[in-house]
Amino acid sequence: MNFRVDTDTWFVFSVLFISALLFFIVGYVAIPYFIRKRQLNRIRHKFIWKRNLSEQLEKRAFEREISNLESRNLILETNIDESLQQLIKSDFNPNQVNSFYADFEKVYPHFSETLLKLIPNITAHELRVCSLIRLKLTAKEISRIMNITPASVNKARYRLRKKMTLAAKEDLDLFLLNI
Numbered sequence: 001m002n003f004r005v006d007t008d009t010w011f012v013f014s015v016l017f018i019s020a021l022l023f024f025i026v027g028y029v030a031i032p033y034f035i036r037k038r039q040l041n042r043i044r045h046k047f048i049w050k051r052n053l054s055e056q057l058e059k060r061a062f063e064r065e066i067s068n069l070e071s072r073n074l075i076l077e078t079n080i081d082e083s084l085q086q087l088i089k090s091d092f093n094p095n096q097v098n099s100f101y102a103d104f105e106k107v108y109p110h111f112s113e114t115l116l117k118l119i120p121n122i123t124a125h126e127l128r129v130c131s132l133i134r135l136k137l138t139a140k141e142i143s144r145i146m147n148i149t150p151a152s153v154n155k156a157r158y159r160l161r162k163k164m165t166l167a168a169k170e171d172l173d174l175f176l177l178n179i
Helices: 007-089 094-107 111-118 124-134 139-146 150-164 172-177
Strands: none
Touching: 007 094, 094 111, 094 124, 111 124, 124 139, 124 150, 124 172, 139 150, 150 172
């Protein structure tokens, strides 16, 4: 058999074979790379979307919790206002006075603790005066509730300012409101 290969044809087939081989190698490497890259982008976008969604849900839950706490606080504040009004209208029954201070502790749970930390030698009487001052009551109203004279209330306020070492320009009412 006389089989003879033409060099030009052999060269063309060799170039085509090497080109096809390179094309398959590049396809074998490049296609999975781009697929993985697209999958990673999709996963990244999905993660960002989920994170944003969870942040929105947390924000909504936080806002709901705040609104619930505000409504509860509003209820408690109205209850303390009602309790105060009942106390003022009544003959200052000791049971009602104690109930009022219990309601005050519910509304402002850390008030007395903070005052005790600030002024370790504060008395129970002074704590009660502070709580009534915190409610923005006048000396006359405080004197009626505690069954003392308005002058005694003013003396108690003076002693409190002295114990708290407040300057002459500092307001006791504002100080107690910020606690």
